[in-house]
Amino acid sequence: MSDRSMTKSGVESGGVEPSGIIHELLSKADIQVGGDRPWDMQIHDPSVAERAMAYGNLGLGEAYMDRQWDVERLDEFFYRLIRYRVHEQVQPFRLIFHSLRARLLNLQTARRSWQVGEAHYDLGNDFYRAMLDRRMTYTCGYWKEAETLEQAQEHKLDLICQKLQLEPGMRVLDIGCGWGSFMGYAAEHYGVECVGVTISREQAALGESLCAGLPVEFRLQDYRELNEQFDRVVSVGMFEHVGRKNHRAFMETAKRCLKEDGLFLLHTIGKNVRNSTPDPWIDKYIFPNGDLPAMGQISDVCEDLFVIEDVHNFGADYDRTLMAWHANFEEAWPRFRDQYGERFQRMWRYYLLSCAAAFRARSIQLWQYVLAPQGLVGGYRRPAM
Numbered sequence: 001m002s003d004r005s006m007t008k009s010g011v012e013s014g015g016v017e018p019s020g021i022i023h024e025l026l027s028k029a030d031i032q033v034g035g036d037r038p039w040d041m042q043i044h045d046p047s048v049a050e051r052a053m054a055y056g057n058l059g060l061g062e063a064y065m066d067r068q069w070d071v072e073r074l075d076e077f078f079y080r081l082i083r084y085r086v087h088e089q090v091q092p093f094r095l096i097f098h099s100l101r102a103r104l105l106n107l108q109t110a111r112r113s114w115q116v117g118e119a120h121y122d123l124g125n126d127f128y129r130a131m132l133d134r135r136m137t138y139t140c141g142y143w144k145e146a147e148t149l150e151q152a153q154e155h156k157l158d159l160i161c162q163k164l165q166l167e168p169g170m171r172v173l174d175i176g177c178g179w180g181s182f183m184g185y186a187a188e189h190y191g192v193e194c195v196g197v198t199i200s201r202e203q204a205a206l207g208e209s210l211c212a213g214l215p216v217e218f219r220l221q222d223y224r225e226l227n228e229q230f231d232r233v234v235s236v237g238m239f240e241h242v243g244r245k246n247h248r249a250f251m252e253t254a255k256r257c258l259k260e261d262g263l264f265l266l267h268t269i270g271k272n273v274r275n276s277t278p279d280p281w282i283d284k285y286i287f288p289n290g291d292l293p294a295m296g297q298i299s300d301v302c303e304d305l306f307v308i309e310d311v312h313n314f315g316a317d318y319d320r321t322l323m324a325w326h327a328n329f330e331e332a333w334p335r336f337r338d339q340y341g342e343r344f345q346r347m348w349r350y351y352l353l354s355c356a357a358a359f360r361a362r363s364i365q366l367w368q369y370v371l372a373p374q375g376l377v378g379g380y381r382r383p384a385m
Contacts, residue, residue: 022049029080038073039080045069057087061281061354065346074349075323078357125206127340128179130332131325136179136210139237139267140318140366144385149324152317157185160234162383163310163370164263166190170231173197173257175223175250176238180207180216187214195230197221224249226257232265233258239268243291247301255305258373264306266369269318270295286351292364307375310382315365322356 023033032040043049045068051059063069071077081087132138133153141152142159160182166172168191174183177196180203186192193215198204204218211218223238233254242250254264274294283290295311302308329352333345358364370380 021053025086026081029084029086031077031080039071039076041069041071041077043069056280058280058284061285061347061350064350065343067346074353075326075357075360078354079360082358082361082363123202124339125179125202127336130335131328133181135181135184136206137181138178140269140314141321141324142314143317143320144314149321149328152321152324153181154185157182158189159383159385160236160265160267160368161186161190163368164232164234164265166192166232168192171195172232172234173226173230175226175233175235175254176241177203177207177218178237179203180211180218182234182236183207183216184211184214187211187216192232195219197223197226223253226253228257229259230257231259231262233262234265234267236265236267237269239266240290240292241287242293243289244293244297247293247297251301251305254371255373260373262373263309263376264369264371266298266367266371268293268298268367268369269315270298270365270367272363272365282351285347295367298367298369302371306371306373308369309372309376309380310368310370312368312382312385313365315359315362315367318359318366319356322352322359326352326356 026033026041033043034040045063045066048060048063048068051063051068053059055062128136128138133150135153135157137153137157140156141149142156143152144155146152146155164172166186170190170192172183172186172192172194174180174194174196177183177194177198178200180194180196183194183196187194195217196207197219198207199220199222201220204220207216207218235254239247239250254266258264269292271292271294274296278291299308326349329348337345359366370382372380
């Protein structure tokens with residue numbers, strides 16, 4: 001079989017020029033090459049087509065980073081590709097190893113778990129402060145009654161506190177606490193004590209400063225090492241890094257650390273299809289070893305550990321969150337240009353806008369699960385939202 005790949009429709013690029021296939025595929029999403037609409041693709045180098053056909057989104061993303069093509073509205077370009085499932089019609093032969101590696105190997109061992117912290121979360125606290133809200137909340141906001149990013153993140157944090165039914169004096173564990181936005185909010189507004197674990201030294205250092213004076217403790221620690229009990233457990237935006245081979249170990253850790261009458265809130269991005277492969281461009285440049293769970297996988301690993309009391313999907317809100325981060329990033333970029341360089345700028349723009357498009361197209365979701373070790377007597381009542 002040719003290295004240049006085969007589409008699901010049976011069109012093989014060995015007999016047709018890659019540029020011809022690209023035109024054919026893009027037309028299915030109402031995208032033109034050289035058109036004048038904001039989502040139309042402008043190609044500056046003829047090798048783009050071959051890179052995309054040979055390596056899928058990895059090749060397309062690297063070509064964008066190399067300035068070989070542009071589009072005025074990258075988010076709208078990807079929304080159309082994803083909504084019309086055009087990306088699924090390219091199956092690059094050269095990425096078979098990536099697929100097998102993700103399926104067969106445990107890429108999220110305790111030793112490897114620190115890689116994403118060093119590669120992504122340790123990029124620089126000043127950089128993230130410019131992009132995020134004042135509490136440094138690097139997860140989906142809740143926009144139902146919010147007009148600004150600041151409001152959306154505060155509403156999300158308060159929603160979590162309400163779902164956990166927090167009361168003063170409770171002790172709360174935050175697995176993957178980031179810069180401590182949840183812990184700081186919960187301690188300040190609900191009178192609880194918090195312990196958070198993270199694999200990012202930069203996050204822990206700034207988080208301690210942001211939460212100074214509050215009953216909040218940061219630990220540089222892998223979640224598998226935890227072995228003490230808390231009234232509540234929360235994990236916001238960390239389960240995406242756990243990996244399918246470690247889902248059960250993660251849930252066992254949460255169960256081990258939670259009192260029998262406690263509640264565990266899991267906030268995670270999720271995918272619609274269980275056996276899909278992590279995106280190779282995201283894996284290489286943004287979140288090494290990431291692996292989005294499917295809803296069925298979460299249900300499987302809860303068996304005999306937790307009763308699923310509630311599931312809430314507000315994945316469409318991540319589109320608006322990512323677009324707000326992108327606006328902040330572009331506005332602040334002149335301050336960081338000399339430090340990171342143009343290729344990083346194009347990489348980060350590609351990351352934020354392609355992900356916004358995926359949520360807009362409903363290809364990926366954002367779930368909040370409320371879990372209880374034995375189920376709540378009388379049932380769980382979700383707070384008014």
